[in-house]
Amino acid sequence: MKCPGQDSRFWQPGAIFEAKCPECGQMVEFFKDESKRRCRACGHMFVNPRMDFGCASYCKFAEQCLGYLPPEILAQREALLKDRVAIEMKKAFKKDFRRIARAMKVARYAEKITLQEGGDPAVAISAAYLRDVGAGAADGEERGATPAREILQRLGAREELIDAVCRIVGHRHDAEAEADTNTRIVHDAELLADLEEHGKEAAADAAAIREGIRRRLLTESARALLDDLPMEA
Template sequence: MKCPGQDTRYWKGSDISEAKCPKCGAAVEFFKDDTTRACGACGHKFLNPGMDFGCAAYCEHAAQCIGNLPPELLAQRENLLKDRVAIEMKRYFKQDFKRIGHATRVARYAEEIAKQEAPAGLAVILCSAYLHDIGIHEAERKHNSTAARYQEEEGPAIARAILEKTSARPELIDEVCDIVGHHHHPRENETINFKVLYDADLITNLEEAQKEKPGDPQRLKKIIANDLFTETGRQVAKRVLLKQ
């Protein structure tokens, strides 16, 4: 069965478009399923600016559907991975909106911190953010507890299954699972990816605690100064927790 989005029987006039060559400015006609085309005037080959590669980033049959994926898409693949992992996290937690909300907030702060501290690790950091507490239901079921050590014990296997489902590369899966397996307990020499996730999680935990029962600002200042790893994390914490 052919993907309806790529089946010409379902196409409309808008599925054929023109784009200006970024090198010479000549008009180049693109069909919807063209990943790249060469400019007839100067020969410059460029990516179809109107093509939606969202499904192709994850689908194992993408090459059969639209041919070889262009380098520009392959470079974005891991950054797009976070969206798939977020969906899988929500599916796993189902109606547990408290855990879904927590993971989403951690991911939001993690992304803000990572863009300044560790942009190269964004895929690992965001996958870790969405999955860091993924073992909490198993911890409750097996140990009748949500204690950090039980979450860390149960989380990696579930995180691995989710990431393998998304066809993430093995090295990314291993690093994310390692972070999930000790995200509350920093080691002596931690990676910047771990530090960003740790800061985002701590900020979120403190924010949630503040909403339930406002704490002493002086205590928060000490935590921000002493317990966070990154300078960007401290800046985010001051904004979120101290309204500075």
Template sequence: MRCPGQDTRYWKEDAIFEVKCPHCGGEVEFFKDEASRRCPGCGKRLPNPRMDFGCAAYCPYAEQCLGSISPELLKQRQEFLKDRLEKKVEPLLQKRPEAGQRAALRRRYAEQLVPEEGGRLALVIIASYLAEFPDQIQDILEDIRASEDMIAEVREILNSQNPTGLEARLFHDIDLLVRWEIEGKESPEEAFLTEAGRKAARARALRT
């Protein structure tokens, strides 16, 4: 399956157009689905001035259209999917109060720890909710139209036995803190894998 915007059967007369290169003044021909094109006159690469990249925040075919996605756009896409996920799982968690409590605590700790370490908050929050639905991870992520790359990243966060990636290490620490708070299972400081996690553990120990 491909992005409908790329299907030439639906193109109109203005699907191919020319713009003036701001560097040399030469003419550069664009197809409407091209993210960028190199000027034949000066060799500078120009962005498509008529392309609206807003759809890339949610479309699973964004990388097929645009190639590599900027960190800003990737963050926007993850925020969009986080919001969709929350709407989907909220009624499910209302039927399972204990699961809802755990998910809410994970989110609270994620909002505290992840920014301190410079991690991707939306991705960790997505994993924090999906930890309560281990048998439905694939179905839920596909239903909110997450990309294959994001599905793989979430699975790595949730299933890693020896987490090495930043988000996986943060989730590990968040899970230890939640178990400590709910079940009273205190973890030694050296069990935490991030400085933010160790800091939170020290603060938690002072409250007990």
């Protein structure tokens, strides 16, 4: 079934209009359902100025429907993706509130570290949410990434993003300094989340615990966060 907003049978007057080319000023004719047009005068390709791309920011069929998505919409889709991944994580864990709370903490730290380290928020934060969804799965680490892949595919994420997230989710042992930025971010976010969760239980050994965590951290941003993390009961 075609989206009614894109079906010409429902069009009103003004569905065919002209827009000025931003490069040369020549008038270019648009149909309301065209996402882009090339100017015949100068060859510049530009986006339909009257098109509402609102649904494209979340609909997984947007590219099939519209054929083209502007860069700002692609960025918005991935910004929204992490929020939808959080919802799917909660569905996967159901009433396991302890695991939900831990995933939320890891994602919170991943977001803070990403802002400083220059990682990809959609990859790092999604991996932080999904890291434990496949934990304990049989037949090796890669099998553990399967639930994460299924969730991201269901949400319509890019295949490159899915592969990047699943590499992190399936990498259960400690990351190394040579790992990619997003892997280091999630690794450090998990350490900080664990310290926040269990640090107060061992406040008497706070200094030793903090130093042990510091040696395992891979990013300067996480070390700065560690210094601000209270350990007292």
